[in-house]
Amino acid sequence: MALLSSTAVLLDKELRTEFRSRELLTTTTVFVLIVIVLFSFSFDPTSEESRRFGAGLLWLALLFAASLMLQPCFLREQSNDTLSALRLSVSDPFAIFLAKLVANTLFLLLTELLLLPVFAVLYNVSVLPMLHWLVLVFFLGSLGVSITGTALSAISAQARMRELLLPLLLLPLLTPILVASTEVTAALFDRSPYVQWKGVGFLAVFDLAFLTILWLLGEYLLEE
Amino acid sequence: MKKSVLSAMVVVLLLGLSGYASFFIAPTDAKQGLIYRILFLHVASAWTGLTSFFICFIANLLYVLRRQPRWDWLGVSAGETGLVFTTVVLLTGPIWAHPVWGIWWTWDARLTSTFVLWLLYVSYLLLRTLVEEPDRRALLSALFGIFAFIDVPLVFGSIRWWRTQHPQPIIMGAPGAGLDPTMYKVLFFTWLAMLGLMTLLLRQRYRLEAMRGDLEIIQRELEAA
Amino acid sequence: MKNLNSVFAAYMIGWTVFFVYYISVSRRTMALREEIERLKNSLSRGK
Numbered sequence: 261m262a263l264l265s266s267t268a269v270l271l272d273k274e275l276r277t278e279f280r281s282r283e284l285l286t287t288t289t290v291f292v293l294i295v296i297v298l299f300s301f302s303f304d305p306t307s308e309e310s311r312r313f314g315a316g317l318l319w320l321a322l323l324f325a326a327s328l329m330l331q332p333c334f335l336r337e338q339s340n341d342t343l344s345a346l347r348l349s350v351s352d353p354f355a356i357f358l359a360k361l362v363a364n365t366l367f368l369l370l371t372e373l374l375l376l377p378v379f380a381v382l383y384n385v386s387v388l389p390m391l392h393w394l395v396l397v398f399f400l401g402s403l404g405v406s407i408t409g410t411a412l413s414a415i416s417a418q419a420r421m422r423e424l425l426l427p428l429l430l431l432p433l434l435t436p437i438l439v440a441s442t443e444v445t446a447a448l449f450d451r452s453p454y455v456q457w458k459g460v461g462f463l464a465v466f467d468l469a470f471l472t473i474l475w476l477l478g479e480y481l482l483e484e
Numbered sequence: 485m486k487k488s489v490l491s492a493m494v495v496v497l498l499l500g501l502s503g504y505a506s507f508f509i510a511p512t513d514a515k516q517g518l519i520y521r522i523l524f525l526h527v528a529s530a531w532t533g534l535t536s537f538f539i540c541f542i543a544n545l546l547y548v549l550r551r552q553p554r555w556d557w558l559g560v561s562a563g564e565t566g567l568v569f570t571t572v573v574l575l576t577g578p579i580w581a582h583p584v585w586g587i588w589w590t591w592d593a594r595l596t597s598t599f600v601l602w603l604l605y606v607s608y609l610l611l612r613t614l615v616e617e618p619d620r621r622a623l624l625s626a627l628f629g630i631f632a633f634i635d636v637p638l639v640f641g642s643i644r645w646w647r648t649q650h651p652q653p654i655i656m657g658a659p660g661a662g663l664d665p666t667m668y669k670v671l672f673f674t675w676l677a678m679l680g681l682m683t684l685l686l687r688q689r690y691r692l693e694a695m696r697g698d699l700e701i702i703q704r705e706l707e708a709a
Numbered sequence: 710m711k712n713l714n715s716v717f718a719a720y721m722i723g724w725t726v727f728f729v730y731y732i733s734v735s736r737r738t739m740a741l742r743e744e745i746e747r748l749k750n751s752l753s754r755g756k
Contacts, residue, residue, distance in 0.1 A: 408631070411631065412628070412631070415611070415624050418615065419614040420614045420615070425611065425614055429611060429628060432600055432603040433604065433632065433635050435600050435635075435639050435643070436641070436642040439642040439646050440642050443646045459646075465638075466638055469634060469638070470634070477548070477627055477630065480548055480623065480627060503720075517712065518712050518713060518716055522716055522719045522720075525720055525723045529723065568726060568727065571726055572726050575719075575722050575723070576719040576722065576723055579715050580719065582715065583712045681727065684731075685730065688731065688734045688735065691738060692734055692737055695742065695745065696741065699741060699744060699745055699748070702745060702748045702749060703748065
């Protein structure tokens, strides 16, 4: 209970910081938009094939965007020297991670919901009939990205070359997310769409596994 | 000194025997002929690499719990030797694939997951070079090592589940499918010899890392003086 | 004896990688040992 209430307080702080400037959201959205448009030059985006490729490039763009978006997550605390204050304010350091990863998941989901219509129009795929399933997949995928990304940004914030380091650490780690969510999304973009439960289950397992590790190791990640 | 020379000689002897066995004791494969003999080097290296990464993971865990430098030393040594063995897997893979499948690289489940595994541990070693302070470097890389190792089964699982519509390799289709018992014995013997080699390399690398620890202490003393 | 070259190349490359790694670790160890000796000397002279 104490964990939940302190998480709620911290989450409120995260959201307020972001929505004051909306820096992260705007830059991430524009970045994904650029990638989606540029990708269309590498193959014929109107062909039947784009249904298969579309899902993959959408997820790839999101992963790249996330690895940039998660950068300031701990860096901001460090440059403002607020991390130690943050740590003192809560009894369980897991609350800090929980608040940050929930906030990051929300940011990613918002970006995705903004971009999905654009993507659907540009690549000529229908998203409306399967929208609720798409939201589920995007939620599970973004949650996985945020869990690992938040943890690794706590690591990369303490190293040199941090801006370059986070994508290097994060992207190979996210291979399973990329493969699974691409396949599930592609199945939903199909001419006769279907839900690939195997993939949904896989994403849930990924999220659960890394959430557990983060819960176990969180306090060490924030050690001074 | 004497002991290390002796153990090195034992390892060289084992490796020589396994080389002899791979070429002259194991029968020639009916379908692939001579080329399949790369299997012994290729598969045994893969198993040894995985063993090494497992040692790295255990060392990482022990470092986080106990905070003794020696677990950090073991971790980086095992990570590096694992990377060496995986490199051999990735280099010998295409040499084998080319005459058999007609292409250098196939995005086969195992080859691809091994590549991702290789990238993960490259990142692990890269992270170490980017943190100055020894204790912090040890802790951060140990934590990343744990994350990376937990990711390995997920990488293998996801790639295997979704990326297998490609032509299935003959021998690697299922683990050791179609291997004759003598081939199995030779393969396990080669693995044993490779584990010896791994131990040798690991010990050498561990000594180097321990000396680095000494150097850091001396440097601190010098600065204090 | 088809593909003998490939088998030969694979084994050569494999063993070269191991050997090169072994040499590189030995050389790094040697360089470090000298460095430590040098520092120890300057430390004892400083006292």
